[in-house]
Amino acid sequence: MTSHFLYSEDTSLRNSFKKEFYPSTTLTSCPGNDGVVVISLLLLPLLPLSLLTFLFNLVLFDVGVLLRECTILTVLSLCPPPFINSLSLLHLSLSSPTLSLCLCVCVSSPSPECRDLIGSGRDRTPNALVQVAVIDPREQYLVSQACTEIVEGSRDPLFLTGVTFPPEYPASPETLVKLTVYDVRDKARDNVSKPQSVSFLGSATFSVSDLLRSKDDQLTLNLRSSDGVLAVGTVLVSRVNMGEMEEGDMDHITADVQQAQKCTLVCESSQGTPIDKDNSPLTVFKNPVCKVYKFQTVDSKWMLVREQMEECTLSFSIPRQLLHLYIQEDMRRIQELRDLGELSPHWDNLRKEVIGRYGQVIAAYQETLAELNKITGPSFKPSCSKAQRYLEFIPINLHTQRMRVTCPRQTDAFYDVITVGAPAAHFQGFKGGGLQRLLSRHEAEKKSTAYQCIYYSPEHTAKAQEVLHSVGHLQPLISGLADQLLQAAQQHSMAGLREALKTLAGKTEQFVHALKDELVKSALLALHTAQPGYSPPQNPGHSPGQEDGQAPLKRQDSIPCHKEYDEEEWDRVWADVAKSLNCVIAMVDKLQEQEPINNNQEQPIPKQVLADVITSHNPEGDWREQLCPLVVRLKECVAEVVVRARRAMTFVLLQEAACSIPQGLFLKQRRDVVFSQALAALACGFVMRLYAGMEDKGFLRQLHLVGLVAQFESLLSTYSEEIGMLEDMEVGISDLHRVAFKITQAKTDDPCDLQPVVIGRRDHYTVEVPLPRLAFQTLPHEIKEGKALQVYPVLFNVGINEQQTIADRFGDISLQERINQRNFEILDSYYKSLSDKVPSECLPCFQTQMDLKDLLGTLGQNVVTKKRKNVEILWLAGTICRRLNGIRFTSCKSAKDRTSMSVTLEQCALLRDEHQLNKDYFIRALDCMRREGCRIENVQKNIKCRKYAFNMLQLMAFPKIYRPPEGTYGKVDS
Numbered sequence: 001m002t003s004h005f006l007y008s009e010d011t012s013l014r015n016s017f018k019k020e021f022y023p024s025t026t027l028t029s030c031p032g033n034d035g036v037v038v039i040s041l042l043l044l045p046l047l048p049l050s051l052l053t054f055l056f057n058l059v060l061f062d063v064g065v066l067l068r069e070c071t072i073l074t075v076l077s078l079c080p081p082p083f084i085n086s087l088s089l090l091h092l093s094l095s096s097p098t099l100s101l102c103l104c105v106c107v108s109s110p111s112p113e114c115r116d117l118i119g120s121g122r123d124r125t126p127n128a129l130v131q132v133a134v135i136d137p138r139e140q141y142l143v144s145q146a147c148t149e150i151v152e153g154s155r156d157p158l159f160l161t162g163v164t165f166p167p168e169y170p171a172s173p174e175t176l177v178k179l180t181v182y183d184v185r186d187k188a189r190d191n192v193s194k195p196q197s198v199s200f201l202g203s204a205t206f207s208v209s210d211l212l213r214s215k216d217d218q219l220t221l222n223l224r225s226s227d228g229v230l231a232v233g234t235v236l237v238s239r240v241n242m243g244e245m246e247e248g249d250m251d252h253i254t255a256d257v258q259q260a261q262k263c264t265l266v267c268e269s270s271q272g273t274p275i276d277k278d279n280s281p282l283t284v285f286k287n288p289v290c291k292v293y294k295f296q297t298v299d300s301k302w303m304l305v306r307e308q309m310e311e312c313t314l315s316f317s318i319p320r321q322l323l324h325l326y327i328q329e330d331m332r333r334i335q336e337l338r339d340l341g342e343l344s345p346h347w348d349n350l351r352k353e354v355i356g357r358y359g360q361v362i363a364a365y366q367e368t369l370a371e372l373n374k375i376t377g378p379s380f381k382p383s384c385s386k387a388q389r390y391l392e393f394i395p396i397n398l399h400t401q402r403m404r405v406t407c408p409r410q411t412d413a414f415y416d417v418i419t420v421g422a423p424a425a426h427f428q429g430f431k432g433g434g435l436q437r438l439l440s441r442h443e444a445e446k447k448s449t450a451y452q453c454i455y456y457s458p459e460h461t462a463k464a465q466e467v468l469h470s471v472g473h474l475q476p477l478i479s480g481l482a483d484q485l486l487q488a489a490q491q492h493s494m495a496g497l498r499e500a501l502k503t504l505a506g507k508t509e510q511f512v513h514a515l516k517d518e519l520v521k522s523a524l525l526a527l528h529t530a531q532p533g534y535s536p537p538q539n540p541g542h543s544p545g546q547e548d549g550q551a552p553l554k555r556q557d558s559i560p561c562h563k564e565y566d567e568e569e570w571d572r573v574w575a576d577v578a579k580s581l582n583c584v585i586a587m588v589d590k591l592q593e594q595e596p597i598n599n600n601q602e603q604p605i606p607k608q609v610l611a612d613v614i615t616s617h618n619p620e621g622d623w624r625e626q627l628c629p630l631v632v633r634l635k636e637c638v639a640e641v642v643v644r645a646r647r648a649m650t651f652v653l654l655q656e657a658a659c660s661i662p663q664g665l666f667l668k669q670r671r672d673v674v675f676s677q678a679l680a681a682l683a684c685g686f687v688m689r690l691y692a693g694m695e696d697k698g699f700l701r702q703l704h705l706v707g708l709v710a711q712f713e714s715l716l717s718t719y720s721e722e723i724g725m726l727e728d729m730e731v732g733i734s735d736l737h738r739v740a741f742k743i744t745q746a747k748t749d750d751p752c753d754l755q756p757v758v759i760g761r762r763d764h765y766t767v768e769v770p771l772p773r774l775a776f777q778t779l780p781h782e783i784k785e786g787k788a789l790q791v792y793p794v795l796f797n798v799g800i801n802e803q804q805t806i807a808d809r810f811g812d813i814s815l816q817e818r819i820n821q822r823n824f825e826i827l828d829s830y831y832k833s834l835s836d837k838v839p840s841e842c843l844p845c846f847q848t849q850m851d852l853k854d855l856l857g858t859l860g861q862n863v864v865t866k867k868r869k870n871v872e873i874l875w876l877a878g879t880i881c882r883r884l885n886g887i888r889f890t891s892c893k894s895a896k897d898r899t900s901m902s903v904t905l906e907q908c909a910l911l912r913d914e915h916q917l918n919k920d921y922f923i924r925a926l927d928c929m930r931r932e933g934c935r936i937e938n939v940q941k942n943i944k945c946r947k948y949a950f951n952m953l954q955l956m957a958f959p960k961i962y963r964p965p966e967g968t969y970g971k972v973d974s
C-alpha cells in the first residue's frame with residue numbers, strides 16, 4: 001500500500017506535509033483487522049479445547065466486521081470528490097515562552113457562490129477535517145501542528161477538537177498559520193493519507209500579528225480554492241481568555257450556521273515563574289502537549305476544555321537518587337559486617353559470601369547509574385523500552401494529565417491524573433510470578449528448610465534495621481546534647497541547662513526504648529556462639545568433632561532463649577545508660593538548689609536521687625567541672641551499648657542474608673526496581689497535587705493532619721504474564737506507605753534548587769519538596785516546621801481485556817479480588833481517620849451529591865460481589881479519591897492503550913457529572929479525545945505510530961465504553 005500523507009492539490013505543500021506531518025507513520029494496511037484474523041487462527045491449534053468455542057465465535061464476528069468494513073471502503077471510494085460547505089469549526093492554541101495563545105477558529109459558512117456549489121446537485125455530504133500548519137517566517141516551510149477530528153457526512157460540520165502548539169514553539173507575531181480543509185472518504189487515520197481518500201477543499205492563511213492587531217479581536221479571512229483564486233468561504237477569528245469566559249463569550253460558537261461566523265483566540269501568558277498560572281511546577285514537568293475542545297452543555301452553552309499532558313523529570317531523577325541511596329545503604333551494610341570483628345570460620349565464610357553478593361549488587365547499581373547519567377532527551381521511558389536493563393528502575397511512560405474546564409460564569413476547574421505503566425520488573429521477567437508470590441514463597445521456604453541459622457521473620461529483620469538506624473541516629477544526637485549541656489553549665493545558665501537536659505533526657509529515653517527488645521538480647525547470644533573459641537555446652541544433641549570445632553546452630557523456630565549466656569552483662573550495660581542519665585539529672589537539680597530563688601522559675605524535673613554521686617561533688621565548685629565527669633560517663637555508656645547493639649543487629653542481618661542467598665538478594669533487587677518506579681510516580685503525583693492545592697487552606701490542613709490518599713487504578717488482567725506484573729505492582733504500591741514527604745524552603749528560586757530530594761533507607765524514605773520562598777511562606781506552620789506528610793497508597797485492579805475474559809471464565813481471579821478487598825479496607829480506614837481529624841469543609845465540593853460514606857459503602861459491596869469486569873469498582877474508587885482530595889493514578893502494562901481509554905472516559909464522565917456535558921456530546925467528546933487528544937499523542941510518543949495497539953478480538957472483549965473510535969486502533973507497524 002502507498003504511504004502518502006494527506007493529499008493536497010498543491011504539490012509543494014503536499015511535499016512539505018509529507019515531510020512534516022506524522023513523519024514516522026507508515027501506512028501499510030487497514031487497521032489491524034486482517035491481523036486479528038491471522039493471529040486468531042494461528043492460535044487455535046495451540047489452545048485447549050475449552051477455549052476454542054469462545055475464540056471461534058470472536059473470530060467469526062471479526063471476519064464479519066472485516067468484510068463489512070471492506071465493503072464500506074469500496075463504496076466510499078466510488079464517491080465523487082466533495083466540496084466545502086457551510087460550517088467548520090476548530091480550536092487552535094499557540095504558546096511560546098513569551099506568548100501563549102489558544103485559538104478557536106471557525107471556518108465560516110461559504111460565500112454565496114459556494115452556497116450555490118453546495119446546492120448544485122451533489123448527493124454526498126463531505127467528511128470534513130481541518131489541518132492546521134504553521135509557516136515559520138525564517139525557515140519558510142510548513143510545520144504541522146495538528147488537525148481536527150473528521151466530522152462525517154455533514155454540510156454543517158462542527159469541530160470539537162482543538163489544535164495546539166507546544167509552549168517551546170517559537171511562535172511570534174510574524175508566525176503564519178495555515179488552515180486547510182479536506183474532505184475525507186475514509187476516516188481511518190492511515191487512509192486519510194491516501195490521495196484517493198481525501199480531497200482538498202480550501203485554505204486560508206493569517207499571521208498571529210494580524211490577529212492580535214485586529215479590530216474587536218476578530219479577523220475575517222477568505223477560504224480559497226487550490227488555485228488561490230476562488231473564495232470558497234470565510235474564516236473568522238476572535239479572542240477570549242481561557243479561565244475568564246463570560247456569559248456570551250462563546251455564544252457565537254454554536255451549531256447554528258448563521259451565527260457561527262467567528263473564531264476565538266484564547267490568550268494565556270506564562271510569567272516564567274516557578275509556579276505558573278495553572279500552579280504547574282515548571283521545573284519538574286516538561287514537554288507539554290495541549291489539546292483544546294469545545295463541548296455543548298445541557299443548556300446549550302459551550303464549555304472550553306483543555307487537556308495538557310506532560311512528562312516529569314522525576315521519572316529519572318527519583319530513580320537516580322534512589323540508586324545512590326541503595327548503594328550507600330549496601331556499602332554501610334558491608335562496613336557493618338566487617339565491623340563484626342572476628343568470627344568463627346563458619347560464620348566468617350558466610351560473611352565473605354554475603355559481602356561478595358552485596359558487592360555484586362553495588363557494582364550492578366553503579367553501572368546502571370552510570371548508564372542513566374548518560375541519558376539526555378525526553379523525560380519518560382517509552383513502552384518499548386520497558387524491559388531494557390539499564391532502564392529497569394525508570395517508571396514506564398510516566399505522564400501527568402490535567403483537564404481544565406472553562407464554563408461561563410464559573411471558576412475554571414482542574415482534574416489531574418498521573419498515568420504510568422504498572423511498576424514491575426520487566427527485565428527480570430515474570431516466569432515465577434511477581435513479588436507478592438515470590439516473597440511469600442521465599443519466606444515459606446526459609447521457614448521450612450533446615451538452615452544452619454535461626455529463622456528471622458521479615459519483621460525481625462525490619463526490627464534489626466530499625467535498631468541499627470536508631471542507634472546510628474541517636475548516638476550523635478545524645479552526644480551533641482550532652483555537649484550543649486556542658487556549654488550551658490560553663491555559661492552558668494540554669495535556663496540553658498534545663499533546656500538541654502530536657503532534650504537530652506528525651507533522646508536518651510528514646511535510645512533506651514529502641515534497645516528494649518528481646519531481639520537484641522537473643523542476637524547477642526547468637527553472636528556470642530559465633531565467635532572463635534566458643535565452646536558449646538554439652539548436650540545430648542551435640543556430636544563432638546564438628547567442622548571448625550563449632551557446633552552448627554540448629555535451625556530453630558523461634559529466637560533461642562539465652563540460658564548459658566550471661567544476659568546480665570547486657571542488662572548491666574543497658575541499665576548503666578539510665579543510671580548515668582539519672583546522675584546528670586540529679587546533679588542539675590542540685591545545682592539548681594544552690595541557685596538564688598529568682599533563677600529557679602522553671603518547673604524542676606522530678607528528682608532522681610542518687611545520693612552517693614551527688615554528695616561526692618563540691619557544691620560550691622564550677623558547674624561545668626561538676627557535670628563533666630557525669631556527662632562523660634553517660635557518653636561512654638551510650639557508646640558501649642551502641643557497639644554491642646550494632647554488632648548484634650548486624651549479626652541478625654548476616655544470618656538472614658546467609659540463609660537467603662541467592663534468592664533473597666534477587667528479590668531485594670526486584671523490590672528495589674519496582675519500588676523505584678512506584679516512588680517516581682508517587683513523587684510526581686505528590687508534587688502536582690501540592691502545587692494545585694497551594695492556595696487551598698482546607699487541603700493543606702488535611703495534608704498535615706492526616707496525609708493524602710494515593711489511589712492507583714490498574715487495568716491489568718489476572719492472566720499469564722500480567723499476573724506477575726500485578727503481583728509486583730501490589731508490593732510496589734504497598735511499599736509506598738514507607739514514604740513520607742516534607743516541604744522545605746528552597747535556597748533560591750533557581751530550578752535546580754526546586755528539585756525534590758530523596759533521603760532515607762529502604763525501610764523509610766522521605767521526599768523533600770522544596771518550594772520557592774514566597775510560596776513556602778504561605779504554608780501552615782506545621783508544614784513549614786517540617787512535619788512529615790503521610791501518604792496512603794491504595795490499589796484497585798479490574799482487568800478488562802480478552803485475557804481477563806479467559807481468566808474470568810477459566811482462570812483464577814482471586815488475586816484481583818484480594819487486592820480490591822484489602823485496599824478497600826485501607827481506603828475505608830483512611831476515610832475514618834480523616835473524618836475524625838478534619839472537618840468536612842476541608843474537602844472539595846463536587847456537583848455529584850452522593851455522600852462519601854455512601855460511595856464507600858457501594859464500593860465495599862462491589863469489591864465482594866462476583867461480577868466480571870466490574871469497572872464500577874474503578875469508577876467508584878476514582879470518584880472517592882477525587883472527593884478525598886487524593887492523588888489519582890491510572891495504570892496498565894504500558895499506560896498507553898488501556899490507560900488512554902480509561903483516562904478519556906474519566907474526563908468525559910467528569911464533564912458530564914460536574915459540568916453538565918450535553919449527553920448527545922458524551923460519545924463525541926470521548927471519541928474526539930481518543931482520536932485527536934493528548935492520549936493519541938502519548939501513543940505516538942511511545943511507538944511513533946498513532947494507533948492504539950488493540951485488535952478486534954481484544955476490543956470485542958472490552959466493556960463497550962472502553963473501545964476507541966474506528967480508525968484509531970489496529971496493528972501497530974513496527
Ligand SMILES: O=P(O)(O)O[C@H]1[C@H](O)[C@@H](O)[C@H](O)[C@H](O)[C@@H]1OP(=O)(O)O
Nearest residue numbers: 383892893894895896897898949950
Ligand atoms: O498500554 P497497554 O494497554 O498496556 O498496551 C497493550 C495493549 O493493551 C495490548 O493490546 C497490546 O497487545 C500490547 O500488549 C500493549 O502493551 P505494550 O506494553 O506492548 O504497549
